[in-house]
Amino acid sequence: MRVTFPHMGNLWISLKAMLTYLGVQVIVPPPCNKQALQAGAKWAPEFACLPLKLNLGNFIQAREMGADTIVMAGGCGPCRFGYYAQVEHVILHDLGYNYQLVVMEPPEKHIGELLQRIKYITGQNSWWQVMQGIRFGFRKACLVDQLEKRAFYLRPREKRSGSTDKALQEALATVDAASNWRELEQAKHQAMQRLDEVKTVQRPVLRVALIGEIYTLLEPFANLELEKRLGEMGVEVDRSIYLSEWINDHLFLGLVRGMRSSKAFSQAAAPYLAHFVGGHGQESVGSAVYYARQGYDGAIHVLPFTCMPEIVAMGILPRVSQGTGLPVMSLIVDEHSGAAGVQTRLEAFVDLLARQKRHKGAFA
């Protein structure tokens, strides 16, 4: 059994860690790229969202590398993600790719269903070992998020352009290479040290929040490297969703203390959207309110074309913007998104925020 899974930013580091810790053979698809997108967009339904198309591309590429089993998350609606795995499986089957599909999701009838699926993948390992594997993967997820946050701070302040990204990639590779707890502790120090070597200069920066749909926020290929682009424009970003927080919220049900929870976002959304709408729609509205309170200069709402929950949010965000004074720009991405167009829009938005900040400063 050679297991593969879809990409979503640096999720692969954590998933690969968990599975290899348990002795499962893993095939990580090539990072999301143009070929994956083309293959996915060719065979996926036209109005499926970008994440489905990229998933499909990942699976097609992984199959060519010898993968035979897909592990994926699922759900029970109303967001379409809950039915992705099944539709992707049908498409792959029609294309003649023979894949075994294992979906991790809330069971329909009995918890035994889910446990059985986990056992299918983890084989002879005891439940205690499985727990250790999950803990190991989660530890890496936390570490990756820490490194990314550090990079968010460094990018707009770096002395030599590109030095943060280089350091971040090396740091992530160090974390990925650690195969047991002892190595992971060493990797943590090395990775942090590597980022601390980035030389910075003190300059005023804008603070912009990236909010919206989880996949397009976490996958840099999907959002055309939004974080990097903004960093280079002198913007310090924060993301409304980090992988470790998401895992804590949805898989550990908030068991890990002291982490930010999306619950706070849902609550903050109340004056504008008091009901869940599936996916992260309500959290998107709430996170705009949250970041406005935190004194951010602006927010960029990222969503895939045809994403249902985020379209609801998009219809409400202008009112949040009016109510809180936080400028919000929506950025819809799909296989037709072009780098030049996105760059132009980002520059215009950042210019606007800078002007507004200077203006405020003058009258303060």
Add this chain to the structure above:
Amino acid sequence: MSVKVGIPRALLYYHYYPQWYTFFDQLQVTVVVSPPTNKHILEQGIAYCLDEACLPVKVAFGHLAQLADQVDFIFLPRLVSVFPREYICPKFLGLPEMVRHSGLPLPPLLVPAINTYRRQSDLMAAFQQLGNTLGRPDGQVRKAARLAQQVQQEYEKLLLAGWLPEQASRLLLGRQAQEQQVRLATELSPSSPPEAPEQGKGRIAIIGHPYLVYDSYLNMNLLQKLTRRQWPVAVVEQVSSTEIQKQTARLPKKIFWTLGRLLIGAGYHFLSAPHVAGLIHLSSFACGPDALIGELIASQARNCPGKPFMNIVIDEHSGEAGLLTRLEAFLDMVTIAGGRAGASA
């Protein structure tokens, strides 16, 4: 002067109008329905709704605008779930807020949450809340809600027997409500009972959400176009719930959208039904659930070579000429496949 409540002729109006009408009528509330969709309604919808929303949602905004200065309240339920363990679509969940924050000037909205995700009986709570908002005593509200649910059952029986939604509403609700209804095209006159849906060989099945299939302005009279060419139609509402259940049981995972489940169950049924000669999947541009549902039906249809399958996607830019061309080509294909009874070269 009794209270006037407006119901937009959009979205799940086509599924629930008799129920909603009966409930309000029993509480001595006057019901005003917006006129059938027309160019003006569509334009107003486009003006007030965000571009990224789908056509049915945009049109719903237009219908709301129509009702704005005619009524005291507008009935805009938050349709979370109409069947246990299922949803409609995220846009239905957030529609009240999308409307409230759109800048459309409207009278107060009645927004009961219709949520039977846990159990069917929760529907009563929604009616109760609605009745209380209107200041009616509990007993009266309960009675009205019970009658409304009975009428709904009758309505679904009529649909199953082959009546189309607005015909069935007229039959059921009688003269009083009739004034609110439209005159239908003559070939769909409700004066004669419909042919039993399983009869009449060579039907064209239309698989689509009710707010597209029965809004003849949006679908450019697709149903009439077919009947005028002597092709009887079969629709999703004519497939029994037991049959839908049987067909969807073949799926590897339960479909969690009610409309999607009906579509796929009916689609699978029509693909194996001898009285159906071809299938048309009618959906709107960028419809979220249909992107996946359509793919599953299409995948199944590829294994049924004798049954032509066509996907029609409409939005506010659709032109009638394009639709006609595709329809003619499709019907030719159905004829070649031997679909029409007695048709031979």
